[in-house]
Amino acid sequence: MSNATPIRYRLAETTIDQTDLEDLCAWLKTNPWLTQGPLVKEFEHGWANWIGLPHACFVNSGSSANLLMYYALIVGERLANQKVVVPAVSWVTSVAPAIQLGLEPLMCEADPDTFGLDPNHLERLCQEHKPAMVLLVHVLGVPCKMDEILALQEKYRFILIEDTCAAMGSRYQGKLVGTFGTMASFSLYFGHHASTMEGGMVVTQDDDLRDLLFMLRSHGWTKDLSPEKQYSYAEDFDIPVFNRAFTFYLPGFNCRATDLQARLGLGQLKKIEHAFQRRRENHRKYQELIGNSEHFQCQHNPKAEICSISFMALAKDSEHRTRVGAALKEAGIETRPVGGGNMSRQPFWRKRYGVQTFPMADRLHDAAFQLPNHPDLSLHDIETICSVVLGVRT
Numbered sequence: 001m002s003n004a005t006p007i008r009y010r011l012a013e014t015t016i017d018q019t020d021l022e023d024l025c026a027w028l029k030t031n032p033w034l035t036q037g038p039l040v041k042e043f044e045h046g047w048a049n050w051i052g053l054p055h056a057c058f059v060n061s062g063s064s065a066n067l068l069m070y071y072a073l074i075v076g077e078r079l080a081n082q083k084v085v086v087p088a089v090s091w092v093t094s095v096a097p098a099i100q101l102g103l104e105p106l107m108c109e110a111d112p113d114t115f116g117l118d119p120n121h122l123e124r125l126c127q128e129h130k131p132a133m134v135l136l137v138h139v140l141g142v143p144c145k146m147d148e149i150l151a152l153q154e155k156y157r158f159i160l161i162e163d164t165c166a167a168m169g170s171r172y173q174g175k176l177v178g179t180f181g182t183m184a185s186f187s188l189y190f191g192h193h194a195s196t197m198e199g200g201m202v203v204t205q206d207d208d209l210r211d212l213l214f215m216l217r218s219h220g221w222t223k224d225l226s227p228e229k230q231y232s233y234a235e236d237f238d239i240p241v242f243n244r245a246f247t248f249y250l251p252g253f254n255c256r257a258t259d260l261q262a263r264l265g266l267g268q269l270k271k272i273e274h275a276f277q278r279r280r281e282n283h284r285k286y287q288e289l290i291g292n293s294e295h296f297q298c299q300h301n302p303k304a305e306i307c308s309i310s311f312m313a314l315a316k317d318s319e320h321r322t323r324v325g326a327a328l329k330e331a332g333i334e335t336r337p338v339g340g341g342n343m344s345r346q347p348f349w350r351k352r353y354g355v356q357t358f359p360m361a362d363r364l365h366d367a368a369f370q371l372p373n374h375p376d377l378s379l380h381d382i383e384t385i386c387s388v389v390l391g392v393r394t
């Protein structure tokens with residue numbers, strides 16, 4: 001028998017509750033369309049409405065959302081060259097499409113305040129390489145330094161895309177993250193701000209990119225485009241009417257999500273503002289208690305309203321983190337290293353590009369840890385968690 005302390009506070013809890021499941025069961029009994037159908041469209045409209053952009057494309061994961069953003073820029077011939085900047089502290093599928101699609105990724109150091117893209121290093125990369133595109137990640141929901149990054153975009157004219165997979169509902173100067181780039185991705189995986197079991201979304205205001213996303217999501221055909229666009233593609237390639245529905249204009253993927261997921265997603269949107277509010281309050285409490293401690297370095301961005309997926313703290317060193325980890329385990333509180341850590345330390349990168357040094361991202365890789373934040377946690381729960389963390393001597 002194991003003596004392990006039972007888990008009291010999980011890092012993430014499901015956002016799909018009993019009412020959602022009952023709704024899903026009742027809906028299933030109506031014998032609805034189950035693959036991508038009318039509810040996917042309805043969910044996309046709901047999402048676009050929530051974020052205030054004209055287009056949303058629902059896919060089967062946040063990773064697929066990232067893949068489609070990259071590939072839409074390639075097939076849309078938007079990239080002036082092959083060079084793309086990716087953040088050191090991110091996720092494998094924020095970076096992997098650049099490798100998979102034959103681009104040249106350049107890794108950018110982590111900013112000491114936000115732990116996202118470091119604008120100083122980004123400027124050096126821009127001067128040296130003139131990248132065609134920059135992908136940023138708002139790490140765990142803390143917005144990057146957007147004023148600085150947008151000023152660099154103005155100066156160096158790169159295309160900006162946002163990986164907002166863990167940052168739904170955060171704002172920078174009052175503006176939702178996900179509305180700064182040419183496109184932005186979201187994840188609807190378990191434990192994210194909203195969940196459809198698995199799922200992802202791309203948003204954009206660009207009509208042509210929207211069409212490319214819809215085509216790439218589904219085999220490269222035009223079935224999700226307006227009748228006029230379908231007609232125009234078919235005419236351009238002189239496709240006989242009989243063949244039109246099964247004509248592949250692009251080398252597409254199948255990244256579709258289903259109406260079943262969309263049904264869940266529509267339910268998630270109904271309660272999202274409450275979930276945002278709870279995450280923000282919890283995050284503020286963490287900042288007040290751990291963010292002000294001299295023993296930990298935490299993310300901050302004074303221009304942001306942070307709706308985090310999890311709270312991150314950076315311990316003095318890895319030995320300090322080990323002791324914090326042990327105390328948390330003993331108290332039944334889940335923890336983990338931060339996101340995927342420093343991507344340049346991951347074998348998939350090291351094997352291809354060798355060992356690179358990013359002092360800030362390396363520190364985060366070695367000594368940062370995540371703490372639970374989700375709508376079910378009360379401020380009292382956060383205080384309990386913080387007291388365990390702060391009780392560990394440095």
Ligand SMILES: Cc1ncc(COP(=O)(O)O)c(C=O)c1O
Nearest residue numbers: 061062063091165166187188189
């Ligand atoms: C920053 C970031 N990008 C992309 C992803 C991938 O999302 P998914 O798990 O839905 O594929 C994640 C997952 O947590 C993430 O944190």
